[in-house]
Amino acid sequence: MFPKNAWYVAATPDEIDEKPLARTICNEKIVFYRPAPGQVAALEDFCPHRGAALSLGTVVEGQLVCGYHGLAMGCDGKTVSMPGQRVAGFPKIRSFPVVEKYGFIWVWTGDASRADPANIHVLEWADNPKWAYGGGLYHIQCDYRLMVDNLMDLTHETYVHTTSIGQKEIDETPVTTKVDGDHVVTSRFMDQVMAPPFWRANLRGAGLPDDQPVDRWQVCHFHPPSHVLIEVGVALAGRGGYHADPKDKVYSVVTDFLTPETETSMWYFWGMARNFMPGDKSLTAQIRDGQAKVFAEDTAVLEAQQRNLSAWPSRRLLMLNIDAGGVQSRRVIDRLVAAEQPRQETLAA
Missing domain, CATH: 3.90.380.10 (Naphthalene 1,2-dioxygenase Alpha Subunit; Chain A, domain 1)
Structure with missing residues (x-):
């Protein structure tokens, strides 16, 4: 039993490098990855094609590419491309609000419309040279x-x-x-x-x-x-x-x-x-x-x-x-x- 409309620490920045990171949070299977340096994205760890784990794929030119058949996902959960296939009708998978702040990766597992990064608990000591x-x-x-x-x-x-x-x-x-x-x-x-x-x-x-x-x-x-x-x-x-x-x-x-x-x-x-x-x-x-x-x-x-x-x-x-x-x-x-x-x-x- 846990609130979902809340910011949880999902990872430390060093856990998400060139490879995707799979992590279950509040019963949600999520894949975290970096579409570009200094950025972080979080998607449902589920390929819309055959249900493979996207976390077993790779990041190529900012897109998360499924390691099963090469389907490429955007940060918004929309399929961008797939070899030899038209993808316009592919269903969109869930994306999660995610923020890198205070030396942690924070994720919101509830209603995305309520996710305000300003509500992340303030850590006064973070990024403070006196600490x-x-x-x-x-x-x-x-x-x-x-x-x-x-x-x-x-x-x-x-x-x-x-x-x-x-x-x-x-x-x-x-x-x-x-x-x-x-x-x-x-x-x-x-x-x-x-x-x-x-x-x-x-x-x-x-x-x-x-x-x-x-x-x-x-x-x-x-x-x-x-x-x-x-x-x-x-x-x-x-x-x-x-x-x-x-x-x-x-x-x-x-x-x-x-x-x-x-x-x-x-x-x-x-x-x-x-x-x-x-x-x-x-x-x-x-x-x-x-x-x-x-x-x-x-x-x-x-x-x-x-x-x-x-x-x-x-x-x-x-x-x-x-x-x-x-x-x-x-x-x-x-x-x-x-x-x-x-x-x-x-x-x-």
Whole structure:
């Protein structure tokens, strides 16, 4: 269950080179390709001739050529040519609104007339020389909403990420949840704690001591359709915490773009943007590698969770106070999905 009238991250620019890229998003089989440098197009991955996958073809002079019989498609889904055939009567296949922005390829899988690129969530750190970004992509066999739950309740870090970002103070510190329209925020502030391994490494990377108490924060922002941006960091204790001077803290934004593939699988575009030591490429690589290990641990838990839920679909799950962020985020998703459903007309007796 997912909204379709929304912008989803479909790929990173480097995934679409001279070859087409096949990717299923919101149950739509889509082929992405570049008709020209700096441009991107998205079509239904279905040749109107015999139903072959267009993604197995090639791009020739800006057109997507089917690898089965040479049928050439335009960016609008209209057949342009085919060897020895007249193509004027060929049916048009679906094209999808697609935009390259903020270092990602975004696709709209719903009503094309409602696709406004201005509504793509603003990423203030993108293309900003004061920030550095590193990330990756995981293909995960679980309902994307399970990842929403996971990211909007970071209590699990104490148990899942014991060697990286977990610490007992996460369990011991209450979390606050607020809702502002479709924006859900959960926040946790931990004062006078020792930084866990991942953050000790970042303190060292920023030239700060890693053996002193710190004030740590986690502020999770859910934005529809399924984006979770998490403000995280630590500051030397007593220097103002979240509001400390940049010289006394390490501050980052964990980026989580959760793109549904099917009802039980997803594409997870993860990364971290930071505003300290932005020019240090080795630090970027170090943080990315550390994140990759953390999210791999989440993947194992979520895929096992999905297998359980698929095996016992009628089992009722408990809802606790720590689940408030995920519950509120799911309510936003449910509301958006319901708004896209056809209205049932009531006939008068």
